[in-house]
Amino acid sequence: MRFKRNGSYTLNRKSKTKPNGKKTPAEEKKHYLEPEYTKVRVVDSDLKELVVLPREIDLNEWLASNTTTFFNLINLQYSTISEFCTGDTCQSMTACNTIYYWYDEKGKKSKCTAPQYVDFVMSLVQKLVTDEDIFPTKYGKEFPNSFESLVKKICRYLFHVLAHIYWAHFKETVALELQGHLNTLYAHFIVFVREFNLVDPKDMCVMDDLSEVLCTPLPPNAQQNHVTER
Numbered sequence: 001m002r003f004k005r006n007g008s009y010t011l012n013r014k015s016k017t018k019p020n021g022k023k024t025p026a027e028e029k030k031h032y033l034e035p036e037y038t039k040v041r042v043v044d045s046d047l048k049e050l051v052v053l054p055r056e057i058d059l060n061e062w063l064a065s066n067t068t069t070f071f072n073l074i075n076l077q078y079s080t081i082s083e084f085c086t087g088d089t090c091q092s093m094t095a096c097n098t099i100y101y102w103y104d105e106k107g108k109k110s111k112c113t114a115p116q117y118v119d120f121v122m123s124l125v126q127k128l129v130t131d132e133d134i135f136p137t138k139y140g141k142e143f144p145n146s147f148e149s150l151v152k153k154i155c156r157y158l159f160h161v162l163a164h165i166y167w168a169h170f171k172e173t174v175a176l177e178l179q180g181h182l183n184t185l186y187a188h189f190i191v192f193v194r195e196f197n198l199v200d201p202k203d204m205c206v207m208d209d210l211s212e213v214l215c216t217p218l219p220p221n222a223q224q225n226h227v228t229e230r
């Protein structure tokens with residue numbers, strides 16, 4: 001596990017819900033779109049209301065606090081499947097038909113495995129959110145001019161990590177019974193980045209089908225399958 005921030009986090013490896021239905025590879029790949037899974041969420045509060053800037057809070061403070069929280073949660077969600085995301089299983093950073101390449105600080109493009117890419121993302125974001133000059137926490141310290149563009153960059157990378165978890169590790173997430181958490185985290189994140197235009201819709205279109213389903217409130221009769229089994 002990478003970047004483990006919570007030492008007591010354990011994986012439930014003995015899950016009984018291992019999926020093994022017979023499907024075509026394409027159907028198999030979009031396992032996460034099956035209603036059985038998309039209706040499973042931890043909470044069904046009004047996410048839109050949750051992300052809107054509260055009147056008394058400074059915009060940059062709000063963006064900083066939410067971005068840091070999403071970084072921690074996405075990092076933790078990835079850590080639950082990270083042992084299945086190896087240089088062998090995921091030779092490139094994929095989500096649907098897209099391969100993400102890493103661009104270093106000098107703008108040099110390189111192809112890397114998914115775990116390397118996630119490592120690069122998490123190291124970079126960790127560095128940024130803990131940099132007092134970029135994410136100031138001390139009273140009276142100003143946010144830099146580049147703050148918004150850095151938040152956008154972070155959100156774009158975090159989106160790639162979420163997309164990869166769905167695309168390549170949804171089965172493992174289901175086996176760990178964490179799909180409700182993943183769906184809720186994803187929906188909250190998407191509603192947040194849409195509210196503040198933090199990720200270009202062109203970047204997010206690879207997951208539009210899922211975003212459509214998850215960011216639409218459930219009809220009242222579908223809510224009986226709420227995650228309550230834990």
Ligand SMILES: [Zn+2]
Binds near residue numbers: 084085086114115164
């Ligand atoms: Zn992977």
